Amino acid sequence: MMVVTRRLTAERLAELKTLLMGMQRVVQVRLRLHREELIATERPKPDDGELVNGLEIALIGMRTANLHEIEQALLRIATGTYGRCQCKGSISYHRLKALPTVRTCTTCAEREERKTGRMSRYSGFSAQH
Numbered sequence: 621m622m623v624v625t626r627r628l629t630a631e632r633l634a635e636l637k638t639l640l641m642g643m644q645r646v647v648q649v650r651l652r653l654h655r656e657e658l659i660a661t662e663r664p665k666p667d668d669g670e671l672v673n674g675l676e677i678a679l680i681g682m683r684t685a686n687l688h689e690i691e692q693a694l695l696r697i698a699t700g701t702y703g704r705c706q707c708k709g710s711i712s713y714h715r716l717k718a719l720p721t722v723r724t725c726t727t728c729a730e731r732e733e734r735k736t737g738r739m740s741r742y743s744g745f746s747a748q749h
């Protein structure tokens with residue numbers, strides 16, 4: 621039996637899966653085009669080529685990391701752990717829809733932000749809690 625979290629119905633999960641698969645396709649295509657471009661623009665002169673390739677490689681690295689995030693999210697859907705935070709709480713459907721690869725619930729994300737000191741600019745909100 622598949623365990624469905626409170627807020628994620630099978631229908632919503634299927635919708636998020638479609639969304640993730642669409643993202644995966646886009647990144648894969650971009651990554652392939654980028655690699656092809658990199659090979660095509662490879663220059664015989666190492667001086668010019670090095671700078672351009674360094675930038676391109678950084679971009680490819682970013683997209684590869686992004687693709688990995690998407691693959692991990694799809695894996696979590698397959699194993700039934702998608703939408704579950706490390707605190708065992710469930711991540712809201714709206715949060716997942718906005719950020720399909722997200723791994724933390726809003727509470728944990730805020731705690732993380734506070735830990736890294738970025739919460740200072742949100743201090744005005746603390747009175748609401």
Ligand SMILES: [Zn+2]
Pocket residue numbers: 705706707708709724725726727728729
């Ligand atoms: Zn959490």
